[in-house]
Amino acid sequence: MxxxxxxxxxxxxxxxxxxxxxxxxxxxxxxxxxxxxxxxxxxxxxxxxxxxxxxxxxxxxALPARRRAREVTQAAKLLEAELAVLKAREAQARHEGTPVPMQITLPAAR
Known part of the structure; x- marks a missing residue:
């Protein structure tokens, strides 16, 4: 082409x-x-x-845009890992029959 x-x-x-x-x-x-x-x-x-x-x-x-994209990708990976941990806790709690405690941690502001 x-x-x-x-x-x-x-x-x-x-x-x-x-x-x-x-x-x-x-x-x-x-x-x-x-x-x-x-x-x-x-x-x-x-x-x-x-x-x-x-x-x-x-x-x-384009260097600043690539740097921001790399930072956003790293943040997305951290959030995906945290989501996987929360899903595992929820699945374990449902299996045991205990209520799931809600705990939210926000990232520190820059």
């Missing part, structure tokens, strides 16, 4: 690179650096660099 989306894009990028073979010089202003490359290759390299930079920024922006 992904290939159906990426294949036309790859063909378009290859055609762009092959159609723009004029030599260009890319310079970095404060330094005396110059890079001579075909226009298509230069645009593709700079676009790839921009894509990787954007991906890194998006990954870093």
């Amino acid at each position: 992904r290939w159906l989306l990426f294949l036309p894009l790859l063909i378009l990028l290859a055609l762009f690179a092959l159609s723009n073979m004029q030599e260009v010089q890319l310079r970095l202003w404060p330094f005396d650096l110059a890079w001579a490359a075909p226009l298509g290759v230069a645009v593709l390299v700079l676009s790839g660099f921009g894509f990787v930079l954007g991906a890194i920024i998006a990954w870093a922006a």
Whole structure:
């Protein structure tokens, strides 16, 4: 399924690179650096660099959400364990015929 989306894009990028073979010089202003490359290759390299930079920024922006999701998952596991203990107590009390004491413990506030 992904290939159906990426294949036309790859063909378009290859055609762009092959159609723009004029030599260009890319310079970095404060330094005396110059890079001579075909226009298509230069645009593709700079676009790839921009894509990787954007991906890194998006990954870093999602770090807090992943941390919160991990905390919520841990809290859910603790609650599931507590529920399993309460169910076991209730089943044991029903088996013995004694009333089940209700005891609720709330987590400490942050």
